[in-house]
């Protein structure tokens with residue numbers, strides 16, 4: 439069983455994002471129609487031209503929407519129906535992950551994290567799944583994060599959201615088993631080069647496991663094509679993510695502490711700042727440094 443990508447209609451959320459754009463590029467020579475959804479649709483016009491230059495027979499639909507709002511999602515669905523487009527595949531790559539201690543975040547930021555990472559994907563799946571089931575063919579690819587396996591100070595709400603989706607998709611997959619609908623949860627590690635995006639960035643997080651957006655999207659799509667339930671793109675990342683759940687919780691908590699560099703800054707417990715920096719380098723981006731987050735204050 440494979441998701442109906444070839445000559446199909448594919449809806450991509452988070453299409454403005456680094457990964458969303460890369461999914462669009464890599465699917466452009468396979469799909470019949472790409473529906474790109476983003477709150478800033480004007481940022482997608484150049485991409486749309488690039489995609490149509492790659493594949494002149496490709497239909498590209500750009501839609502502006504906040505997909506955490508039911509009325510906006512219904513508007514998207516109605517607009518697609520009026521163009522006789524029924525997406526057979528959903529690539530859900532929208533998300534947010536502000537980095538700050540939970541108590542220091544505004545409730546609006548927390549709410550936005552939960553809305554973007556939980557409500558939005560569930561809402562879209564709720565709207566799209568019935569037609570996939572009726573056609574006995576469909577595909578849902580959700581891009582979460584390897585953070586779902588980690589305990590990360592400074593990313594508590596985002597970790598909660600990613601873990602929630604992991605559990606949700608595992609259960610949903612069992613509900614639709616044998617129906618012709620493929621469900622894949624992709625949990626990438628670090629993607630892209632932060633120094634390219636921000637030349638002032640002092641050091642790249644997780645340099646050993648970092649993939650380019652193109653590599654990451656390619657590996658995720660290959661796993662989705664194979665109907666894999668869970669994809670950890672990249673060999674090193676896959677090994678670490680596979681091993682983490684086997685570690686005792688106290689050890690995983692210790693990893694979280696080291697990752698945040700708390701002991702290094704406090705200089706307590708005899709822990710090694712070099713080890714803390716090393717662990718920080720192994721873990722995904724978004725693992726905050728104490729100075730940036732005020733974790734020790």
Ligand SMILES: NC(=O)c1ccc[n+]([C@@H]2O[C@H](COP(=O)([O-])OP(=O)(O)OC[C@H]3O[C@@H](n4cnc5c(N)ncnc54)[C@H](OP(=O)(O)O)[C@@H]3O)[C@@H](O)[C@H]2O)c1
Nearest residue numbers: 452454455456457504505506532533554583626627628629
């Ligand atoms: N980049 C990485 O290193 C990395 C690593 C692991 C996992 N991931 C995950 O992969 C996914 C894509 O990552 P990325 O770094 O490419 O993303 P990104 O650059 O953070 O962009 C995410 C996009 O989703 C959009 N979005 C958020 N809430 C939305 C909503 N309610 N309705 C519509 N669009 C919404 C954002 O819009 P705005 O522009 O308005 O914010 C943004 O364009 C995310 O889920 C992220 O957690 C990324």
